[in-house]
Amino acid sequence: MNLETPKKFTGLVNQAHQVAANYFRPISRKYDKAEHAYPKELDLLAALLDGMNAGSPEAIGATSASKRGAAASVESGIKNGGNLSACLGVIELCWGDVGLLLAMPRQGLGNAAIAAVANDEQLKRFGGTWAAMAITEPGCGSDSAAIRTTARKDGEHYVLNGEKIFVTSGERADAVVVWATLDKGLGRAAIKSFVVEHGTPGMTVTRLEKKLGIKASDTASISFSDCRVPAANLLGNPEIDVQKGFAGVMETFDNTRPLVAGMAIGVAKAALDRTRELLQKVWRLDYAKPLLAVSHAEATLYRLEAEWEAARLLTLKAAWMADNKLPNSKEASIAKAKAGRVANEVTLKCVELVGALGYAEDELLEKWARDSKILDIFEGTQQIQLLIVARRLLGKSSSELK
Structure with a gap:
C-alpha cells in the first residue's frame, strides 16, 4: 500500500499550493473583515481553473467529484x-483560505452535486454554471430526510414552495441545487434535487447571514413561492423508487463529504504548519524523543499531528473508493466526522499553544480557528455522521436507529 500522493497529481498539488500561498493568503484578512463583499480577485483564478479543466479527465475542483466513469471494480x-x-486540490487551497475556496465561481457544493447525479445532457447544459447547494431548512438541520420544501409536477414544470437557509454562495451563484420532496407521504424516497437558476420567478434571496467564520463566502436564506422550474432541471431519475429510498439523492454526499473533510484537513494543516514555525523559535522539536521526555506543549503538538494524519488518510480513502466505484457512504461519513472534529481541535489548540500571539489578528491562527468550526457542521454534523456510521456497522435502518 502506497500512502504517498500519486505522482500524476504532483503538479496539481504544487499548483494549488502556490495559489493558496500567493493568491489566497495575501487577501485572506481583507475579506474576513469585509463580510458580504465579493472577492473580485477570484474571477481570474476561476477562469484559469476552467481552462485547466477543459477536456481533462483529472480535473481540479468540485466538478470532478463523481463516480461517473470510475472503474467498475478494483x-x-x-x-x-x-x-x-x-480532494487533494481542496486540501491545498484550504491551506490558504476556506472562505475564499467556498466563494470560488463554479467550485461550489452544488457543482459537486451536479457532477454526482446529473445525466449526460444535464452535465453538458450546466457545465459552465456556478451552483450553490440548498438543503437546510428552518427546523430541519442535519436531518435531510425531514425536508418540507415541496415540488409539485405541473405539465413540463415543477412548482417549488418552501424556504432554505444557510445556502453557501446562495446570492452570488448562477443557480441553486434545491432539495425538495415530490410526496411528503412517501418520506425519504420522494426527495429529489432541482437546479433553480437565479432570476426564476418565485425565487427570492431573503437574508444574508453574519457568521463566525468563512466570511469571504456569502451565506443566504432563500424562499420559493410557486417557483416554476423546468422538469428537465430535476437531477437524475425523476421516478420515485421506494425500494431505493433516500439512496439516490444521498449519493451526492458520498462525493461531497470527502471534499468537506478535505477542507478541514487543509485548514488544520495551515494551523499546524504555522504553529510549528512559531514554536521552533523557542525550542527545537525532536521527534525521536518519547512523549514522556518532552514538554507538555511539544507532546500536544505531536499528538495533534498524529490525529491530523489519521484524518487525512481516512479522507483520501473515501475519495479513492469513489474513484473506484466502491460503496463509500460509511467511509465518507467516517472521514467527515474525523476531519471535522480534528480540524476544530487542532486550530483551537494551536491558538492556545502560541499564547497571545495566536489570539491576535497579527496572525491568521485565530481566523483559522473560526473558519474551522463550520467544517464540523455543514454537510451533516458530527453527530449525524456518527449516527450514519453506526447504522452502517450495525445494519440498522434510519427508523431502527435514531
Whole structure:
C-alpha cells in the first residue's frame, strides 16, 4: 500500500499550493473583515481553473467529484481519478483560505452535486454554471430526510414552495441545487434535487447571514413561492423508487463529504504548519524523543499531528473508493466526522499553544480557528455522521436507529 500522493497529481498539488500561498493568503484578512463583499480577485483564478479543466479527465475542483466513469471494480484496475484529485486540490487551497475556496465561481457544493447525479445532457447544459447547494431548512438541520420544501409536477414544470437557509454562495451563484420532496407521504424516497437558476420567478434571496467564520463566502436564506422550474432541471431519475429510498439523492454526499473533510484537513494543516514555525523559535522539536521526555506543549503538538494524519488518510480513502466505484457512504461519513472534529481541535489548540500571539489578528491562527468550526457542521454534523456510521456497522435502518 502506497500512502504517498500519486505522482500524476504532483503538479496539481504544487499548483494549488502556490495559489493558496500567493493568491489566497495575501487577501485572506481583507475579506474576513469585509463580510458580504465579493472577492473580485477570484474571477481570474476561476477562469484559469476552467481552462485547466477543459477536456481533462483529472480535473481540479468540485466538478470532478463523481463516480461517473470510475472503474467498475478494483479487479479491473485501480484508479486514482477525479475524486482524489479534487480532494487533494481542496486540501491545498484550504491551506490558504476556506472562505475564499467556498466563494470560488463554479467550485461550489452544488457543482459537486451536479457532477454526482446529473445525466449526460444535464452535465453538458450546466457545465459552465456556478451552483450553490440548498438543503437546510428552518427546523430541519442535519436531518435531510425531514425536508418540507415541496415540488409539485405541473405539465413540463415543477412548482417549488418552501424556504432554505444557510445556502453557501446562495446570492452570488448562477443557480441553486434545491432539495425538495415530490410526496411528503412517501418520506425519504420522494426527495429529489432541482437546479433553480437565479432570476426564476418565485425565487427570492431573503437574508444574508453574519457568521463566525468563512466570511469571504456569502451565506443566504432563500424562499420559493410557486417557483416554476423546468422538469428537465430535476437531477437524475425523476421516478420515485421506494425500494431505493433516500439512496439516490444521498449519493451526492458520498462525493461531497470527502471534499468537506478535505477542507478541514487543509485548514488544520495551515494551523499546524504555522504553529510549528512559531514554536521552533523557542525550542527545537525532536521527534525521536518519547512523549514522556518532552514538554507538555511539544507532546500536544505531536499528538495533534498524529490525529491530523489519521484524518487525512481516512479522507483520501473515501475519495479513492469513489474513484473506484466502491460503496463509500460509511467511509465518507467516517472521514467527515474525523476531519471535522480534528480540524476544530487542532486550530483551537494551536491558538492556545502560541499564547497571545495566536489570539491576535497579527496572525491568521485565530481566523483559522473560526473558519474551522463550520467544517464540523455543514454537510451533516458530527453527530449525524456518527449516527450514519453506526447504522452502517450495525445494519440498522434510519427508523431502527435514531
